[in-house]
Amino acid sequence: MSDSKASFKQIFKATSIFGGVQVFNIIITLIRSKVLAILIGTVGMGLNGMFMSSLNLIKTLSALGISESAVRDLSKAHNSGDTVRIAKTFTVFRRWIWITAFLGVLLTICFSPLLSHFSFGNYDHTSSYIWLSITFVFGALSGGIYTLLRGTRQLKYLAQANIFGGVLGLFVALPIFYFYGIEGVVPAIIATAFGNYLVSVFFTRKIHFQKESISWQETFSLGKPMVTLGISLTLISLLAAGIAFILSAFISSTGSFKDLGLYNAGVAIVDGYVGMVFTAMATDYFPRLSGLIDDEVRWKELVNQQAELVLIILGIVLVLLISTTPFLIHLLLSSEFIGVQDFIFWSVIALPLKGLIWVIGFIILAKGDNKLFLIIEIIANLIVLTFNLFFYKFHGISGLGISMIASHSIFLIIMIIVIKSKYNFKYSKEVIVLTSKIFLSLSLCLICIKVLGYPNAYYPEAVIVLFTIAYCLFELNKRINLKGILSYVKTKVKR
Numbered sequence: 349m350s351d352s353k354a355s356f357k358q359i360f361k362a363t364s365i366f367g368g369v370q371v372f373n374i375i376i377t378l379i380r381s382k383v384l385a386i387l388i389g390t391v392g393m394g395l396n397g398m399f400m401s402s403l404n405l406i407k408t409l410s411a412l413g414i415s416e417s418a419v420r421d422l423s424k425a426h427n428s429g430d431t432v433r434i435a436k437t438f439t440v441f442r443r444w445i446w447i448t449a450f451l452g453v454l455l456t457i458c459f460s461p462l463l464s465h466f467s468f469g470n471y472d473h474t475s476s477y478i479w480l481s482i483t484f485v486f487g488a489l490s491g492g493i494y495t496l497l498r499g500t501r502q503l504k505y506l507a508q509a510n511i512f513g514g515v516l517g518l519f520v521a522l523p524i525f526y527f528y529g530i531e532g533v534v535p536a537i538i539a540t541a542f543g544n545y546l547v548s549v550f551f552t553r554k555i556h557f558q559k560e561s562i563s564w565q566e567t568f569s570l571g572k573p574m575v576t577l578g579i580s581l582t583l584i585s586l587l588a589a590g591i592a593f594i595l596s597a598f599i600s601s602t603g604s605f606k607d608l609g610l611y612n613a614g615v616a617i618v619d620g621y622v623g624m625v626f627t628a629m630a631t632d633y634f635p636r637l638s639g640l641i642d643d644e645v646r647w648k649e650l651v652n653q654q655a656e657l658v659l660i661i662l663g664i665v666l667v668l669l670i671s672t673t674p675f676l677i678h679l680l681l682s683s684e685f686i687g688v689q690d691f692i693f694w695s696v697i698a699l700p701l702k703g704l705i706w707v708i709g710f711i712i713l714a715k716g717d718n719k720l721f722l723i724i725e726i727i728a729n730l731i732v733l734t735f736n737l738f739f740y741k742f743h744g745i746s747g748l749g750i751s752m753i754a755s756h757s758i759f760l761i762i763m764i765i766v767i768k769s770k771y772n773f774k775y776s777k778e779v780i781v782l783t784s785k786i787f788l789s790l791s792l793c794l795i796c797i798k799v800l801g802y803p804n805a806y807y808p809e810a811v812i813v814l815f816t817i818a819y820c821l822f823e824l825n826k827r828i829n830l831k832g833i834l835s836y837v838k839t840k841v842k843r
Contacts, residue, residue: 355650356827359657362632363625365507370624376514383522392530398467399537403456403480408585410452410484413578414444415495420638420714421574422499427639438496439562440570445492452484476534486541490548497551501635505554509547516543573716580718584725591733598737603744610745613681614688618695621669621676625661626706629654634710641714651707652776656827658703659779663786663820670696670793671809674802687745693797694749697790700783701756704775708767715771724766731755782823789816 384393418441425437456463460477464470490513497506517540524532524539562570599608633654640647669676673692677685712721735755739747767773792812796805 353828355653356657357829358636359629359632359654360824360828362503363628363657363661365503366624366628366631369507369510370627372511373514374620374624376518380518380521384525387522387525388530388533392525392533395530396533396537399476399480399533402463402467402477403483403537406452406455406459407484407487408582410455411448411488411491411578411582412444412451412575413581413585414441414448414574415491416581417574417577418444418495419499419635420577420716422496423501423635423638424641426500436562436566436570440567441495441574442492443564443567444571444574445488449485449488452488453481456481456484479534480537483538483541486538486545490541490545493548493552497554498631499635501632501639502554503632505551506631509551512550513544513547516547577713577716577718577721580722583722584729587726587729591729594733595736595740599740602741607745610685610688611691611748613685614691614695614745614749617676617681617688618669618692618699622662622665622699625658625665626703629658630706630710633707634713637710638714641711647711647714648773651711651773652779653827655704655707655775655779656782657824658707659700659782659786660820660824660827662700662703663782663789664817666696666699666786667789667793667813667816670790670797671806671813690746691749693794694746695752697787697794698749698752698756700786700790701753701760704779704783705756705760705763708763708773708775711767711771711773717770720766720770724763727762728759731759785819786816 384396388396421437422441425434428434457478460474460481461471463477464473467473494506494509497503497509520539520543521536524536528535596608599611637647637650637654640650670693673689674686677683677689677692709721709724712724732751732755735751736748739751739754741747743750764774789812793809796808796812799805800808
């Protein structure tokens with residue numbers, strides 16, 4: 349097998365594994381939500397949601413983005429083969445994980461009265477927040493182990509840890525809710541965090557590295573790049589949350605709560621449908637890119653390979669999404685939400701652009717150019733917000749989908765210019781051809797919908813879907829020998 353095909357196969361394998369994990373986690377979430385609705389009702393679910401949103405806010409602030417930023421340093425150390433460097437990087441990371449854990453505990457305890465008053469309008473839940481502070485220890489330690497598995501690219505164990513953690517969390521929480529009802533919300537959150545921690549401890553046996561004695565001064569010195577990038581990621585998360593809030597407030601004040609409900613429902617469908625593709629790819633792509641970032645030829649080849657597979661997979665996923673949107677709305681929501689379908693149609697056209705932006709965006713992270721990354725993200729979020737406000741004002745919910753096409757197009761051009769001038773990288777001819785053909789397929793589907801309407805649009809759409817999937821599978825087979833993989837699977841099944 350050529351190096352190129354081996355690389356494509358590795359990318360596809362990682363995407364398949366973690367795509368499956370994402371689907372499994374979604375199913376676990378749906379089961380948990382359904383059972384909780386029965387056992388503790390809307391009030392209990394609201395209480396659980398309020399606690400979790402509060403804890404997630406503190407986690408965003410106290411974690412300093414270490415779990416994400418450390419992936420780059422861990423990957424580079426692991427790829428170097430230098431045992432001393434690996435040991436020092438792992439030791440520094442684990443110490444910083446403990447720092448963030450205690451920071452989360454301290455912030456929760458100190459602000460527990462304020463959290464209770466802000467969330468519930470009284471101080472009755474102050475003690476609950478104090479008890480919940482322990483989840484930051486379990487969460488930080490288990491998250492740290494998952495980061496170590498990701499940084500060393502032990503994907504099989506990482507996938508298993510995610511699955512087992514989700515199952516154990518479900519089986520630990522449900523009996524508590526069954527016996528204690530709404531009174532079990534806080535104990536269940538703590539028990540779930542502890543269960544995830546136990547699963548992660550089991551997988552520490554899969555991480556082998558020698559111990560290295562370093563001072564606390566070295567810990568802070570060597571950990572500075574992790575923390576700097578992590579803080580940048582934290583600021584970006586807070587910025588994104590702030591912009592989402594501004595947009596929601598604008599929709600509700602300029603339009604209506606119905607529009608806001610439609611928009612949130614549309615985003616949930618689009619993100620739920622394709623979000624797992626991006627999440628799955630990021631799990632493997634960022635560590636691999638970070639490990640190769642000092643080898644100019646190899647990292648540029650990897651970026652183009654990743655872009656090609658992103659487009660091929662999105663081609664299949666998106667053509668199915670745009671052709672089944674009305675059905676999905678009725679299945680996942682109700683006929684009351686049919687007004688969101690135009691938003692989904694336009695959003696689908698924009699998603700290949702998002703894929704291309706996403707792929708080259710990791711280059712800046714892997715290079716460690718934190719200031720540039722922060723500036724780029726600020727510009728991106730401001731562009732998205734400006735276009736969203738403008739297009740919603742004049743075109744309503746549909747305008748928010750059109751806004752995605754306009755803002756992503758502009759931002760992709762900006763990114764291409766920046767990456768070309770900074771790192772002398774450009775997309776290959778194969779990426780450009782794939783982008784053009786996928787855009788053509790999605791555009792033809794949209795034209796059929798707008799010109800013919802339903803149900804007449806289903807017939808030509810079916811033809812377009814079949815041709816698009818056949819083409820994408822053909823392109824995928826060229827890169828990973830799909831026929832060979834299927835033959836191998838059949839052989840294994842027969843045994």
